[in-house]
Amino acid sequence: MRVSIYKKLREIPDGYLGVLSIIFMLIPIIYPMGLPLQISEPTRGFYNTLRNLPEGSIVCIDGGGGFASLDEFESSITATMKVMLSLPIKWFAWGYSADGPILMDMVLKKINPDSFGKVYGEDYLVLPYIAGGEMAVASVASDTHNVATNDYYGNDLTQYPLWDELTGAEDFALVITISGSCLNMDQETRQWYTLYDIHLLEINMACCSPMSMNYFPDVMPGGLWGVKGGTELEVLSGFPGPGARLSDTQNLALMPFLVFLILGNIGYFGSLYLTKEEDM
Amino acid sequence: MTFGDMMAAWTMALFSLAILSYLWKLNYVYKIAETFAVGSLLAHTFITTWTGSIEGICLKPLMAGNVVRIIPLIFGLLAFTRLSRRYAWISRYPTALLAGVGTGVMFGATFDAQILTQLAMTAQAFIDKDFFSASVILVGVFATLTYFIYTQEHTGALGISARVGRVFAMFSFGMNYAAELIWYVTLVVGIMIRLVDLWIKGAILGL
Numbered sequence: 100m101r102v103s104i105y106k107k108l109r110e111i112p113d114g115y116l117g118v119l120s121i122i123f124m125l126i127p128i129i130y131p132m133g134l135p136l137q138i139s140e141p142t143r144g145f146y147n148t149l150r151n152l153p154e155g156s157i158v159c160i161d162g163g164g165g166f167a168s169l170d171e172f173e174s175s176i177t178a179t180m181k182v183m184l185s186l187p188i189k190w191f192a193w194g195y196s197a198d199g200p201i202l203m204d205m206v207l208k209k210i211n212p213d214s215f216g217k218v219y220g221e222d223y224l225v226l227p228y229i230a231g232g233e234m235a236v237a238s239v240a241s242d243t244h245n246v247a248t249n250d251y252y253g254n255d256l257t258q259y260p261l262w263d264e265l266t267g268a269e270d271f272a273l274v275i276t277i278s279g280s281c282l283n284m285d286q287e288t289r290q291w292y293t294l295y296d297i298h299l300l301e302i303n304m305a306c307c308s309p310m311s312m313n314y315f316p317d318v319m320p321g322g323l324w325g326v327k328g329g330t331e332l333e334v335l336s337g338f339p340g341p342g343a344r345l346s347d348t349q350n351l352a353l354m355p356f357l358v359f360l361i362l363g364n365i366g367y368f369g370s371l372y373l374t375k376e377e378d379m
Numbered sequence: 380m381t382f383g384d385m386m387a388a389w390t391m392a393l394f395s396l397a398i399l400s401y402l403w404k405l406n407y408v409y410k411i412a413e414t415f416a417v418g419s420l421l422a423h424t425f426i427t428t429w430t431g432s433i434e435g436i437c438l439k440p441l442m443a444g445n446v447v448r449i450i451p452l453i454f455g456l457l458a459f460t461r462l463s464r465r466y467a468w469i470s471r472y473p474t475a476l477l478a479g480v481g482t483g484v485m486f487g488a489t490f491d492a493q494i495l496t497q498l499a500m501t502a503q504a505f506i507d508k509d510f511f512s513a514s515v516i517l518v519g520v521f522a523t524l525t526y527f528i529y530t531q532e533h534t535g536a537l538g539i540s541a542r543v544g545r546v547f548a549m550f551s552f553g554m555n556y557a558a559e560l561i562w563y564v565t566l567v568v569g570i571m572i573r574l575v576d577l578w579i580k581g582a583i584l585g586l
Contacts, residue, residue, distance in 0.1 A: 117402070124568055128575050170569030171562060197427040227431035237484045248439045253430070288496060289488035305565065306558040309551065317500050325558075326565055348568045349561065356560065 105373065108366030111359070119355040127347040134347045141312075142331040145300050145321025148273065149179075152188050156272035157264060160192035161236060161287065162199030163278040168304055169202070174329025174342030175302045176206050176277065181338040184215035184223075188272075189261055193239060193247070194228030199277065200251040220259030225251040236290040240268040268295035275300045281307035284314050292318045302328070385582050392578035395570050519547040 126132075152158070164172045183190055194200040203225055217223060226247045229235040238246045243265045248256060256262045264270060274297050276287045284301060291297045298320055301311050305325025315322060323329055326349055330342030380388070397412035433455070441448045454473040461470040501520055504513035525537055526544030533541045580586045 120564070121567075121571070124571050125575075128572055168562070168566070170565050170572075194427070194431065197424045200427075200431075227435060228427045229436070230428055230432040232481075234481055234484050245436075247431070247435055249430075249435050285493055286485070288492040289485060293488040293491045293496070304562050306555065306562040308558055309554050313497055313500065317503060318496060325561060326568075345565070345568055345572065348572065349564055352564050352568060353561065356564075 105366045105369035108362050109370065110366075111362065116355055116359050120352050123354055124348050124352040127344065127351055131344055132347045132351075133343065134350055136330060136334055136346065138331045138335055139328075141315055141319075141322040141324075142328055142335060143321070144316055145179075145323055145328075146182065146332060146335050148298070148300060148320045149182055149186060149188075152186065152272055154187040156188045157261075157270050158183065158188060158190040159239070159271045159274045160190060160203070161195045161239075161274060161276040161278070162192040162203050163195035163276070163280070163283070164202060164302075165196055165198040165279050166202070168279050170345060171304045171325050172202065172277065172279075172302060172329075173206070174326055174333060174340050174345060175323040176202065176329075177210060177340045178329055178332040178336060178338055178342065179275065179302065179323070180206055180210055180212075181215075181340070182332070182336045184210070184212050184217050185338075189222050189264070191224040191226060191261065191265060193226035194251070195232075195235065195276075195278065197228045200225055200227055202277075204251060221261055224256075224259060224261050224265075226256075227251045233286045233290065236286065240290055240295060243267055243270075268297060271297055273298060273300065275302065277302045278307075279304055281310045283307065284311045284319060288314060288318050380581050380585065388577040388582035392574055392582070395574060399570070518543065523547045 149158075164176075192200065192203045194203075207225070212219070212223065227249065229239065229246050231238065235246065244262075250256055250259070268291065274287065274291050276283060276299055278287075278301070281303070283303060284299070287299050287301075291299055299314070299318060301319055301322040301324075303311060303322070303324050305327065308322070308324035311319065311322055311324070323332055326342055326345045329340065330346040333340045333342045394412050394415065397408045398416075400406055401409045433452075437448045437452045437455075441452070454476060458470050458473045460466040460468075501516055502513075504510075504516055507513075522540050522544035524544070525540040526548060528537065528541070531537055
């Protein structure tokens with residue numbers, strides 16, 4: 100009798116998990132809930148690092164990531180852009196991945212930098228995709244003028260005053276790296292921190308946070324990973340965005356996974372215990 | 380909603396449902412959507428690489444008189460000799476150059492970034508006088524390292540340490556797996572939100 104219960108628990112079809120998860124997912128999509136959120140240290144570090152930059156500082160954004168993971172990045176990039184546009188700093192982004200500048204452009208169109216009083220070419224600049232991976236990072240750091248002649252929109256870069264200020268790593272106060280790779284912090288640390296002593300902030304997928312945490316807080320004083328990071332920055336900065344709803348939906352969708360995890364373990368350890376009891 | 384927005388919403392919805400149909404079984408609708416995705420990604424990468432790298436970094440400066448930029452262009456073109464059986468050997472040169480420069484760029488700072496910096500941060504908790512965290516990190520690092528000692532049988536003190544190390548490694552893998560699961564769930568959540576907002580509410584119900 101007891102064996103059959105444990106066996107049943109172990110053999111619940113995983114299709115049930117999928118259906119339950121989708122039902123749980125739909126609840127906050129239809130009825131937004133606003134679940135409570137605790138701000139983590141890396142997000143606080145991310146925000147404070149940006150806020151503490153001296154006036155006129157230039158921030159370099161290594162714009163990676165891809166549309167396949169848009170939902171993981173969008174809230175973080177949007178909140179970061181809003182914070183940066185609200186501060187008296189300058190920034191430029193370049194495409195570390197082919198999708199990078201497109202993502203950046205998409206976010207900028209949504210938030211409208213003009214409403215923050217910022218001028219393209221004077222306060223911020225978007226460069227195109229620069230092929231080469233880590234070699235491109237090294238090139239941007241050593242000689243920025245050598246890596247591009249046009250901006251992302253195809254315009255000649257020499258017409259922009261900000262372009263004259265970007266000669267290399269010595270001009271940058273900080274680097275924000277956006278990536279969809281869990282080895283991102285390794286290469287960014289090599290090219291920016293080790294060689295030029297420039298600190299990094301990271302925006303990456305949730306699954307990469309364990310790898311990146313190795314660099315927190317010395318090399319990387321802050322980081323945003325997945326929807327959670329973006330939502331936290333939205334709350335902390337007071338700039339609402341797409342993260343809150345995504346975060347609620349994600350939290351609820353994970354509930355069935357937790358229940359199934361517990362049931363599966365009860366089934367597994369229960370049958371293991373009973374088998375040992377029978378052997379004795 | 381404009382006609383263009385409606386077309387975009389329907390295209391997004393049909394392609395999303397086509398990809399999700401894989402959950403039922405591998406079918407032609409899924410294969411068509413997959414082929415579209417691969418094709419458009421290839422075209423997108425080609426165009427962005429052309430405008431950003433080939434045109435922006437090579438052709439334009441070359442036309443402006445920067446003749447040195449012909450070197451990467453020639454090396455790039457040499458990669459296509461792979462298409463000829465007779466001259467395929469030439470393609471090894473650009474490959475070798477790329478691998479050599481890549482290794483050089485990486486190698487110099489790897490020891491500092493991935494070993495010294497990590498070691499320094501392992502000790503950081505001691506410097507900050509957070510002795511609990513420091514002890515956990517210290518035990519975790521040493522025990523996990525001993526788990527990977529394969530030249531000695533895992534018995535006695537080494538065996539105990541390796542077992543502890545295995546527990547730490549399992550914690551780490553568990554955390555990675557959980558984070559991976561969150562990522563997958565986010566992808567589905569994003570698709571569901573777009574389906575509900577853009578397709579059902581926007582294109583079908585006109586809300």
